[in-house]
Amino acid sequence: MLNPSSNPADVIIIGGGPAGMSAALVLGRARRNVLVIDEALPRHRVTRESHGFLTRDGVSPSELRKVAHEQIAAYPSVRFIQTVAANIEGNDGAFQVTTGDGETYIGRKLLFATGMKDLPMNMKGLEDVYGKSAYVCPYCDGWEMQDRPIAIIAGEHTMHLTRTVAGWSNDLAVFTNGSPRPEEETNELMRRGIPVYDAPIREIASEAGETVAIVLEDGSEIARTAIFFAPKLAPGSDLPVHLGCDVNESGTMVVDEIGRSNVPGVFGAGDGASQKYQVAAAVAAGSMAGVGINTELLELDWEKRILNP
Numbered sequence: 446m447l448n449p450s451s452n453p454a455d456v457i458i459i460g461g462g463p464a465g466m467s468a469a470l471v472l473g474r475a476r477r478n479v480l481v482i483d484e485a486l487p488r489h490r491v492t493r494e495s496h497g498f499l500t501r502d503g504v505s506p507s508e509l510r511k512v513a514h515e516q517i518a519a520y521p522s523v524r525f526i527q528t529v530a531a532n533i534e535g536n537d538g539a540f541q542v543t544t545g546d547g548e549t550y551i552g553r554k555l556l557f558a559t560g561m562k563d564l565p566m567n568m569k570g571l572e573d574v575y576g577k578s579a580y581v582c583p584y585c586d587g588w589e590m591q592d593r594p595i596a597i598i599a600g601e602h603t604m605h606l607t608r609t610v611a612g613w614s615n616d617l618a619v620f621t622n623g624s625p626r627p628e629e630e631t632n633e634l635m636r637r638g639i640p641v642y643d644a645p646i647r648e649i650a651s652e653a654g655e656t657v658a659i660v661l662e663d664g665s666e667i668a669r670t671a672i673f674f675a676p677k678l679a680p681g682s683d684l685p686v687h688l689g690c691d692v693n694e695s696g697t698m699v700v701d702e703i704g705r706s707n708v709p710g711v712f713g714a715g716d717g718a719s720q721k722y723q724v725a726a727a728v729a730a731g732s733m734a735g736v737g738i739n740t741e742l743l744e745l746d747w748e749k750r751i752l753n754p
């Protein structure tokens with residue numbers, strides 16, 4: 446039992462998505478005593494298949510997680526608990542994490558792998574199709590949606606997302622949802638045969654998760670069978686900020702190439718510490734943070750090893 450301070454963990458990882466599990470694997474193999482505190486709400490849980498991660502193309506997010514847990518179980522010094530980390534105090538060498546159920550755990554180092562979360566979508570019908578025929582990232586799901594009639598609903602990201610999705614389908618239509626884009630953008634789109642609908646969206650019509658049409662406030666129904674959109678995002682946790690970690694304007698932790706934040710002993714990895722938003726990138730960052738954390742611990746242990754200080 447890692448709880449309480451009588452047996453501190455070498456590392457407490459908050460968040461057990463791809464980034465946190467990857468760090469746990471590296472640290473378990475480095476014989477570190479690791480506690481992963483995970484609320485178990487990874488961002489891609491809404492989707493049926495995860496794509497583009499070598500050797501795991503097309504597996505479900507739950508299968509990805511199951512296999513990761515099975516493989517990490519080979520390293521018994523790693524323990525997972527499913528709960529939320531609610532508060533953190535302390536400093537490098539002794540961070541005290543209190544969970545939502547009131548337990549406290551001590552860790553020498555801390556890794557935030559808390560991801561990003563979608564804010565409420567405020568569009569009737571969108572949640573019904575999210576992860577089934579409405580997606581956020583063409584690199585993740587463009588192949589499956591290729592050549593479909595696709596709706597782009599992306600606010601300020603409209604031009605970037607439209608130009609990107611154009612690699613997967615010629616049949617695109619832009620919906621500004623009542624917030625018209627600058628005239629030159631509309632002209633640029635129209636010149637390429639991409640219609641722009643400025644009326645507010647009343648709802649997304651769908652059947653069993655499959656998009657059928659975008660229904661506008663004026664009553665018109667534009668047949669579309671797929672959507673790419675830009676959701677509003679927030680950091681998965683505000684604990685890094687409470688601990689004094691620097692974040693950028695989108696709330697992403699500022700870390701170096703091995704995940705070190707500005708706060709000694711505190712690391713970040715994955716979507717919450719980059720804006721790459723890919724499983725492969727999260728896994729790579731978690732792995733690097735695992736190495737970075739272990740390197741700091743090895744240095745401390747090396748100093749302690751001196752026989753006659």
Ligand SMILES: Cc1cc2nc3c(=O)[nH]c(=O)nc-3n(C[C@H](O)[C@H](O)[C@H](O)COP(=O)(O)OP(=O)(O)OC[C@H]3O[C@@H](n4cnc5c(N)ncnc54)[C@H](O)[C@@H]3O)c2cc1C
Nearest residue numbers: 460462464484486487488489496530560715716722723724
């Ligand atoms: C619809 C959709 C489809 C996607 N498809 C793909 C795809 O096909 N291929 C691809 O490469 N990427 C895909 N992605 C992106 C992918 O989901 C993310 O890049 C990846 O999940 C990031 O991993 P992460 O570990 O950083 O964060 P997450 O997977 O979001 O995990 C963060 C974890 O931290 C936990 N957590 C947060 N705060 C706390 C706290 N205070 N206490 C305890 N636990 C906490 C959360 O519950 C969660 O379990 C998709 C994303 C979406 C939204």
